[in-house]
Amino acid sequence: MGDTVRWGVLATGGIAASFTTDLLQMPDAEVVAVGSRSAASARAFAERFGIPRAYGDWASLAADEDVDVVYVATPHAAHRAAAGLCLEAGRAVLCEKAFTLNAREAVELVGIARERGLFLMEAMWMYCSPVIRRMVDLVRDGAIGEIRSVHADFGIAGPFDAGHRLRDPAAGGGALLDLGVYPVSFAQLLLGEPDRVQADALLSPEGVDLNTGVLLGWDSGATALLSCSIVSDTPLTASVSGTAGRIEFPRGFFYPEGFVLRREGREPEEITVPGRRDSLQHEAAEVMRCLRAGETESPLVPLDGTLAVMRTLDAVRDRVGVRYPSEVPGGVTRA
Missing domain, CATH: 3.40.50.720 (NAD(P)-binding Rossmann-like Domain)
Structure with a gap:
């Protein structure tokens, strides 16, 4: 290379x-x-x-x-x-x-x-953000103790008519795969694949999820409360709470400028990293670093982690009753 x-x-x-x-x-x-x-x-x-x-x-x-x-x-x-x-x-x-x-x-x-x-x-790209990486380092170093809960949401108001891609089952429509992948990935970045998955959703007449709530549970006792929507403009925030503190992300948690670290007995710390918050260059740089090093997988976005997220998304769809045409015998999807 x-x-x-x-x-x-x-x-x-x-x-x-x-x-x-x-x-x-x-x-x-x-x-x-x-x-x-x-x-x-x-x-x-x-x-x-x-x-x-x-x-x-x-x-x-x-x-x-x-x-x-x-x-x-x-x-x-x-x-x-x-x-x-x-x-x-x-x-x-x-x-x-x-x-x-x-x-x-x-x-x-x-x-x-x-x-x-x-x-x-x-x-x-969220996984490659210097801000997210800084947060992960702090959590792993014990800055907030043991994680007990994660909250994250991603919703947009729409509305989207029945002919829109987000309403089309053959296109993998719905809130979960377009938007919910961010909250789920955020939680699993910190806690790994959950041991239990619960979910509920409002479905469209076409059979895609419009508004979805997800509760993930781990044997450690940690939980994640997540939501996604294509019918409601949600706060787009995230937080991680532990036994010794809390980290709070403002609106746009998936491409943040920074976050607030709160620990009992201390002043809140605002942690920021310079640079464009919406830059896609961080993930491109990681790809190029890996290619030059001869690596076939990125340690920042490991394939096993991607597979674990996809299993969770499958479990959520199973709970709420969303199936795409390609998953039904005789069905087809657009490729």
Whole structure:
């Protein structure tokens, strides 16, 4: 791996544009190709960002030998197909969240990557945030004692009509996979995979979750109370409470500027880390660090952790009765 890592971008939507914008500001990153199902969309994206090659299909991007790593930015219903195609072609992959529709698909992708010795990482940018990493270090050093409870929520008001992607079961619609993945990932970053999962949800007429509450439990006695919604603008905050203190994140906990550490008998400490709070460069930098080091998994976003989160999301959907067409005999999903 040379000093400059050459990226391919698969898909041309909003998150692909944001990631590409941030990559182009990094001196050790180069975006050399973009792929889309639409040749016109790929060409327009390439012209917008000065990308030399545009492909009107995924396979051509995956086959491009000048690409070191592909960023998969499709909606999650297509992640298994898109990331799998790239891995089968020998490309390293950074795949957006939710990683896949379900744990079965996630296991398949991880299996391909490990069998072929290829780098694969979920684009859980929250895990790469210097602020979140600072919080994890404090917790592990015992700053708040033993964790007893985690609270986190992510809700947006909408409304979204029945034809929107977030209401479409075939697209993996609903609040959980788009938004709930953040609170669940936040809790499991600190506590690991839960021993018990409870959940309740308001479902749409199409059968996706609109408003979901989740209670996770661990044998240690810790609990996590989490929620997500596409019908309600929630606070978007998070907190971690332990036997010796509490950490509180303000609105936007998943891309924070800082947090407050509260401990009995001490003044509250405001802890911040300089830099853009919404930067996607931290996860890109971690991918490039791993590739240069010859690592096939990131210690910040380990694949076993991604699989554990997907199992929890599956358990939540099982509790509330959400199944996608591809999970039903004879059903299909968009890929």
